[in-house]
Amino acid sequence: MLSVNGLCKSFGTHKVLDGVNLTLNPGEVVSVLGASGSGKSTLIRCINGLETFEAGSITVDGFDVAKPKELAEARRRSATVFQQFNLYPHMTAVENIALAPVEVLKRPKAEVIAEARALLDRVGLAHRADAYPAQLSGGQRQRVGICRALAMQPRYLLLDEVTSALDPEMTAEVLDILKVLATTGTTMLFVTHEIAFARSISHRIVFLEKGELIADMPTADFFSERGRSLPRVARFLSKLQ
Numbered sequence: 001m002l003s004v005n006g007l008c009k010s011f012g013t014h015k016v017l018d019g020v021n022l023t024l025n026p027g028e029v030v031s032v033l034g035a036s037g038s039g040k041s042t043l044i045r046c047i048n049g050l051e052t053f054e055a056g057s058i059t060v061d062g063f064d065v066a067k068p069k070e071l072a073e074a075r076r077r078s079a080t081v082f083q084q085f086n087l088y089p090h091m092t093a094v095e096n097i098a099l100a101p102v103e104v105l106k107r108p109k110a111e112v113i114a115e116a117r118a119l120l121d122r123v124g125l126a127h128r129a130d131a132y133p134a135q136l137s138g139g140q141r142q143r144v145g146i147c148r149a150l151a152m153q154p155r156y157l158l159l160d161e162v163t164s165a166l167d168p169e170m171t172a173e174v175l176d177i178l179k180v181l182a183t184t185g186t187t188m189l190f191v192t193h194e195i196a197f198a199r200s201i202s203h204r205i206v207f208l209e210k211g212e213l214i215a216d217m218p219t220a221d222f223f224s225e226r227g228r229s230l231p232r233v234a235r236f237l238s239k240l241q
């Protein structure tokens with residue numbers, strides 16, 4: 001289980017996360033919704049150890065990200081896909097995917113390359129395996145980014161607005177892949193603006209407002225009276241229509 005308890009994070013005097021509690025159980029798809037600036041990316045960055053925090057704790061399968069000796073184990077269990085693809089420009093798609101399993105997990109290169117090609121096939125990109133990022137469309141690059149995360153065989157996949165930089169057609173390509181992952185048991189914490197999509201794939205919705213996690217409920221409840229009875233959720237949902 002991935003567990004966030006009483007997480008508080010400030011930048012200077014600005015409190016960005018205020019007592020956030022969240023759990024993600026194996027097999028669950030949980031979407032994180034909230035306005036821009038509500039702290040969603042900061043939450044993801046705290047979970048994967050890219051930001052320190054003042055109070056609370058985060059454990060990934062029991063490994064505490066705030067303990068230097070446990071961070072590597074915690075990180076090994078989760079993989080993050082960001083809005084910006086961050087692929088290495090001088091490496092092909094398959095080389096980008098294979099890099100971390102070889103360098104970090106010390107796995108045999110030939111085996112990893114074969115797996116990377118199989119992952120590209122799963123996302124419809126077998127024919128682009130040897131292309132460089134500059135030769136790929138945005139949607140293709142993000143699909144490579146997802147393969148790169150999956151190549152680490154993470155227990156938890158964290159996705160931070162992975163479609164925000166894409167046009168609608170490319171967004172659809174990427175969401176199709178995520179739908180398959182969601183329905184085949186991949187555990188995901190999914191930060192998104194794609195509300196309809198979040199509704200269609202998530203077991204639970206959590207809602208952040210100004211750093212406070214003010215709702216955490218089954219998806220059907222969030223989009224029904226129970227969610228709408230929270231004024232801030234109602235306001236957020238009404239703005240979308």
Ligand code: ADP
Pocket residue numbers: 011016034035036037038039040041042043
């Ligand atoms: P979201 O992803 O929900 O849009 P963020 O987590 O990116 O929100 O940001 C939450 C708040 O923290 C915002 O007010 C943002 O300006 C602030 N913030 C984020 N990163 C930093 C930083 N490195 N330094 C100072 N303030 C930051």
Ligand code: MG
Pocket residue numbers: 040041042161
């Ligand atoms: Mg963000």
